[in-house]
Amino acid sequence: MALSSAGRHILRTTCCTVRRFQCRSKAVYSAVHGFNEEDIRGKLLAFPGGSVDLVKQDSGIAVMTINNPARMNAFSGTMMIELEERVTQLEEWTEGKGLIVQGAAGTFCSGSDLNAVRAISNPQDGMKMCMFMQNTLTRLLRLRLISVAMVEGMALGGGAEFTTSCDFRLMAPDSVIQFVHKHMGLVPGWGGAARLVRIVGSQNALRLLGGAKKVDPEYGTQIGLASGVLNPANGTSALAEAEQWLAQYTKGPAAVIRAVKQVVVSGRELPLEEALRTEKDVFGTVWGGPANLAALASKSKHK
Numbered sequence: 001m002a003l004s005s006a007g008r009h010i011l012r013t014t015c016c017t018v019r020r021f022q023c024r025s026k027a028v029y030s031a032v033h034g035f036n037e038e039d040i041r042g043k044l045l046a047f048p049g050g051s052v053d054l055v056k057q058d059s060g061i062a063v064m065t066i067n068n069p070a071r072m073n074a075f076s077g078t079m080m081i082e083l084e085e086r087v088t089q090l091e092e093w094t095e096g097k098g099l100i101v102q103g104a105a106g107t108f109c110s111g112s113d114l115n116a117v118r119a120i121s122n123p124q125d126g127m128k129m130c131m132f133m134q135n136t137l138t139r140l141l142r143l144r145l146i147s148v149a150m151v152e153g154m155a156l157g158g159g160a161e162f163t164t165s166c167d168f169r170l171m172a173p174d175s176v177i178q179f180v181h182k183h184m185g186l187v188p189g190w191g192g193a194a195r196l197v198r199i200v201g202s203q204n205a206l207r208l209l210g211g212a213k214k215v216d217p218e219y220g221t222q223i224g225l226a227s228g229v230l231n232p233a234n235g236t237s238a239l240a241e242a243e244q245w246l247a248q249y250t251k252g253p254a255a256v257i258r259a260v261k262q263v264v265v266s267g268r269e270l271p272l273e274e275a276l277r278t279e280k281d282v283f284g285t286v287w288g289g290p291a292n293l294a295a296l297a298s299k300s301k302h303k
């Protein structure tokens with residue numbers, strides 16, 4: 001069937017918007033920015049240890065565990081590579097709705113492995129590691145999954161940055177998020193500063209980065225960094241409580257939950273008109289869909 005010129009224009013505009021958003025929804029750096037992923041992968045492989053584990057559950061909620069307890073879950077080189085691979089698996093998980101990120105053995109993550117940091121402390125390698133981790137954490141934040149960092153113990157340096165690549169942060173009693181970068185003669189490089197400003201505003205971000213201020217659950221809640229405080233009752237694990245908390249947002253069909261996340265990401269990241277066009281396209285994927293038709297047929301009342 002031949003399309004009219006108006007039809008062709010609408011189709012072209014829609015395709016461009018979708019393609020542009022798909023591109024943006026991936027990584028920040030590519031070859032055009034001088035980024036050579038294989039090169040940094042080779043370097044990171046020289047610093048082994050720990051793992052990043054992923055369990056995808058039938059409930060549609062996946063649990064990712066940063067697992068290097070002997071080093072307070074610091075990120076070794078191979079863990080950075082594994083994290084990228086886990087994010088790829090989550091991008092391909094079309095039935096997924098939610099993600100919980102936790103640290104092993106009751107603490108979140110103490111940042112990058114200082115042994116690796118010492119070995120690649122030259123500016124060139126530092127830049128490559130920074131671009132690699134920014135790409136991965138940006139892709140994690142853009143997943144069509146509603147994500148929460150479950151912070152027990154400490155989230156320091158890159159660990160604090162990691163928490164900002166989730167949609168929400170739940171803090172256990174006595175837990176601490178601390179951007180210790182200033183004490184290390186650094187600023188965040190895994191995208192943590194840019195994301196922090198968007199979460200808590202520039203004044204609070206200056207307090208946290210300029211003062212390397214410890215954020216406990218009370219202060220975290222006050223400035224909006226913590227979305228809730230865990231208080232596991234007798235016999236309930238922190239993970240079970242986090243799953244219950246997340247379920248309030250992930251209950252329902254995957255297509256709808258994933259569409260919700262997609263419109264929020266586009267609203268957060270795109271200029272208004274582009275975000276509106278994306279919202280229209282995403283709306284088109286759920287309008288008249290199974291969940292929409294079932295809701296119309298049930299004549300539901302929203303009381």
Ligand SMILES: CCC(=O)SCCNC(=O)CCNC(=O)[C@H](O)C(C)(C)COP(=O)(O)OP(=O)(O)OC[C@H]1O[C@@H](n2cnc3c(N)ncnc32)[C@H](O)[C@@H]1OP(=O)(O)O
Nearest residue numbers: 070071072074110111112113114115156157158159180184
């Ligand atoms: C992106 C920028 C970055 O992330 S830069 C890295 C920022 N992070 C840091 O500087 C954390 C440094 N570590 C610490 O302050 C302490 O180890 C903390 C985490 C507070 C824990 O203290 P504490 O409970 O007394 O335990 P500990 O010091 O005995 O540590 C246990 C073992 O874990 C190790 N560890 C800890 N953090 C790291 C790390 N980031 N890289 C490498 N190893 C780390 C410690 O060295 C210690 O190992 P070991 O038992 O002495 O062999």
